[in-house]
Amino acid sequence: MSGFLGVLRRDLRLSFSGGGEVLTLVLFFIIVGAIVPFAIGPDRALLASIAPGIIWIAAFLAMLLGLDRLFRPDRDDGTLALYRMADMSMAGVVAAKVIAHWLTAALPLILASPFLAMILAMDGPTFWRTVLSLLLGTPALAAFGAFGAAITVAIRRGGLLAPILIAPLCVPVLIFGVGAIAPLGGPDQASSAMLFLAALSLMSLALSPFAAALAIDWGEE
Amino acid sequence: MSIDDTPKMSWWNRLAHPGQFLAWTRPLIWPLAGVTTALYLLGLWFAFFNSPADYQMGDTVRIMYVHVPTAWLSQFVYAAMAVSALGTLVWRHPLADVSMKAAAPLGAAFTAMALFTGSMWGRPTWGTFWEWDGRMTSTLILLFIYLGIVALWRAFDDQLRAARVVAVFTLVGAVNVPIIKFSVDWWSTLHQPASVFRADGPTMPGSLLTPLFVMFFAFTLLFVTLQLLAMHTEIRRRRLVTLERRAARGDTL
Numbered sequence: 001m002s003g004f005l006g007v008l009r010r011d012l013r014l015s016f017s018g019g020g021e022v023l024t025l026v027l028f029f030i031i032v033g034a035i036v037p038f039a040i041g042p043d044r045a046l047l048a049s050i051a052p053g054i055i056w057i058a059a060f061l062a063m064l065l066g067l068d069r070l071f072r073p074d075r076d077d078g079t080l081a082l083y084r085m086a087d088m089s090m091a092g093v094v095a096a097k098v099i100a101h102w103l104t105a106a107l108p109l110i111l112a113s114p115f116l117a118m119i120l121a122m123d124g125p126t127f128w129r130t131v132l133s134l135l136l137g138t139p140a141l142a143a144f145g146a147f148g149a150a151i152t153v154a155i156r157r158g159g160l161l162a163p164i165l166i167a168p169l170c171v172p173v174l175i176f177g178v179g180a181i182a183p184l185g186g187p188d189q190a191s192s193a194m195l196f197l198a199a200l201s202l203m204s205l206a207l208s209p210f211a212a213a214l215a216i217d218w219g220e221e
Numbered sequence: 222m223s224i225d226d227t228p229k230m231s232w233w234n235r236l237a238h239p240g241q242f243l244a245w246t247r248p249l250i251w252p253l254a255g256v257t258t259a260l261y262l263l264g265l266w267f268a269f270f271n272s273p274a275d276y277q278m279g280d281t282v283r284i285m286y287v288h289v290p291t292a293w294l295s296q297f298v299y300a301a302m303a304v305s306a307l308g309t310l311v312w313r314h315p316l317a318d319v320s321m322k323a324a325a326p327l328g329a330a331f332t333a334m335a336l337f338t339g340s341m342w343g344r345p346t347w348g349t350f351w352e353w354d355g356r357m358t359s360t361l362i363l364l365f366i367y368l369g370i371v372a373l374w375r376a377f378d379d380q381l382r383a384a385r386v387v388a389v390f391t392l393v394g395a396v397n398v399p400i401i402k403f404s405v406d407w408w409s410t411l412h413q414p415a416s417v418f419r420a421d422g423p424t425m426p427g428s429l430l431t432p433l434f435v436m437f438f439a440f441t442l443l444f445v446t447l448q449l450l451a452m453h454t455e456i457r458r459r460r461l462v463t464l465e466r467r468a469a470r471g472d473t474l
Contacts, residue, residue, distance in 0.1 A: 151390050155376045164372060165390065168365040169397050172404035179408065196404070211393050218385035 003088040004096045011100035014073075021069065022104050025062050029109045032058040033116040044121045051120035052130050052181040056174060058116070059109050059134060063141050064163040066105040070097060070149040071216070072159075080153070084220065090213035098139075098146045098209060106138035129181045129190070136197045137177040143204035144169050150212035154219035173200055237315050239456045246449055253446045260439035267432035284342040286432050290440035291335040295363060298328030298444065302370075303395040306388035316452070318384035319459075321391065322374055323451035327444060329367035336360055355409040359402045366394050380459065 015021055036054050037047060074080040083093045110131060117127040148166035155161065179193035235241050268286040302324045308317030339357060340350040351357070370387060377383030 147393065151373070151386055152376070154382065154386065157376070161369075161372060161376055164365075165369040168362045168369065168401070169394065171362055172397075172400050175404045175408045193407075196407075200400075211389055215386050215389045218389065219382060 003086065004092050007083075007093050007096035008100050011097055012103060015069075015100070015104040021066075022108050025066050025105055026108045026112045028065060029058050029062040030112060030115060032061055034119060037120070048121040048123065048126075051117065051122045052126065052133075053178050054120060055113055055116055055130055055134070056137075056177050059106070059113075059138065060141060060170065060174065062109055063105050063138065063145055064166065066101070067145045067149045067162050067166075068159045070101055070146060071153040072149075075153050080216070080220070084217065090217055091209040094146060094150065094209040094212045094216070098142050098205065101146060102139055102142040106134075106142055110134050110138070126181060133177045133180040133194065133197060136180075136194060136201055137173050140173045140197070140201040140204045141170060143201070143208040144173070147208045147212045147215070150215040151219070153216060173197070176200065239315065239319075239460070242316055243453060243456060247453070250446065250449055250453075253442060253449070257439060257442040257446055260435055260442060264432055264435035264439050267435055272428050272432050281342060281345045282429070284338055285429075286436045288335060288338040288342055289433060290437045291331045291338065292360065293437065294440055294444055295328060295332035295335050295360060297441070298324050298331060299363065299367075299395065299398065301448075302328065302391050306391040306395075309384050309388040310392070318381070318388075319452050319455045320448070321384065321387060322380070323448055323455055325367060325370045325374060327447055327451065329364060329371060331440075331444070332360060332364040332367055336364060353409060355402075355406040358409065359398075359405045362401055362405070363398065366398070370394075 033054055036050075040046065040050075071080060074083070084090060086093075113131060113134065114127070117130065122130070144166050145162070148162035148169075151165060152159075152162045176193045176197040180190050180197055236245070264286065268283050272283070274280045274282060302321050305317045305321040305324065308314040309321060336357070339360075343352065344350050370391060373387050373390060374380075374383055377386070
């Protein structure tokens with residue numbers, strides 16, 4: 001447990017102290033969201049109807065962009081080799097890293113989402129549903145992302161590969177994430193989508209550390 | 222009397238030896254290719270000359286004889302890859318790696334063919350090349366997964382290491398594919414009324430079923446033949462790499 005907390009604390013300290021990576025991701029998230037109106041026109045009604053999708057896509061892209069710093073710096077400076085020799089299991093290390101990744105790459109985006117909601121002309125209830133669905137869905141994105149980063153960590157230029165591998169697997173998260181917001185199927189559908197989203201997050205959080213640890217162990221040996 | 226403790230080779234272990242595998246399966250390739258060709262000739266003859274045109278779709282119904290078998294193979298090949306991945310992870314069977322690597326581009330090709338013939342068929346019958354229907358969408362995502370796996374294979378220099386990592390990804394994908402299928406079905410019924418596809422479609426008359434079955438077996442055997450050939454090629458390629466390395470080190474060959 002102390003090892004778990006140690007990894008978590010180390011990762012948090014590294015990403016908050018070094019070079020403002022967290023702010024860069026937040027900026028990327030906001031810029032992606034703000035650039036869409038330039039592409040589709042400033043029609044407020046249209047923007048309001050697609051705003052949940054825009055916010056989800058922006059969060060998805062920002063989280064994919066942050067994947068490369070999950071394991072690669074640790075591999076480059078040898079920390080990953082130390083983790084593998086350490087007493088604690090690799091799955092525990094990955095679980096700590098997934099939590100750290102969520103705290104540094106997902107939570108700041110959710111905190112920044114009111115700004116996007118405002119410029120995309122979202123109404124209040126939709127915004128709160130968006131925040132709730134992001135809170136429930138981004139853990140699944142973090143878990144899948146950690147798995148993708150673990151798969152590609154042994155490849156020298158694996159930076160672009162992880163998003164390509166992971167994006168198809170994240171389709172259910174996007175579907176249920178947006179389905180939990182958009183009132184297309186009525187409140188019944190939205191609440192069932194919310195439950196599916198929570199189920200996806202719990203399942204992927206529970207299973208992906210083991211799969212990722214397996215991939216790291218076998219990719220490195 | 223001493224206990225005999227020399228290791229016994231089962232057929233499974235024997236198959237793990239690439240040379241043995243080549244020797245055993247090489248005589249199979251030509252007969253397999255012959256049977257596949259015969260089935261194709263028979264199936265195409267049925268499909269073009271000995272099956273009626275549909276009373277609504279006309280001659281375009283003949284696309285079905287290519288479309289349905291390739292769509293079946295797009296899933297069957299993934300299952301074959303997942304079984305090979307288990308072979309890699311559980312038994313470290315050397316030929317499971319080779320089989321997994323050989324199957325990935327074949328699966329991608331069959332999936333792409335299923336999508337292409339589907340959209341060729343969709344244009345005259347539904348009036349559109351593409352519809353965000355549940356089945357088409359999940360097939361498209363399956364194609365992306367196949368292409369990702371091919372890209373992952375190519376990104377590694379060391380193929381033995383690649384095999385284990387790809388095997389983990391293939392199995393995770395195998396767990397995910399049903400979830401993707403379910404979520405896409407949920408999504409497409411939400412977004413559009415299910416008017417295009419009907420699950421309770423018209424029961425097919427035998428005159429259409431015969432060519433379909435023949436083509437079905439022809440395509441499946443085509444996959445088996447190509448898979449064996451690709452495995453042979455991969456084994457030779459690996460042997461070549463090893464020989465080149467040894468030559469570069471100056472060993473006597």
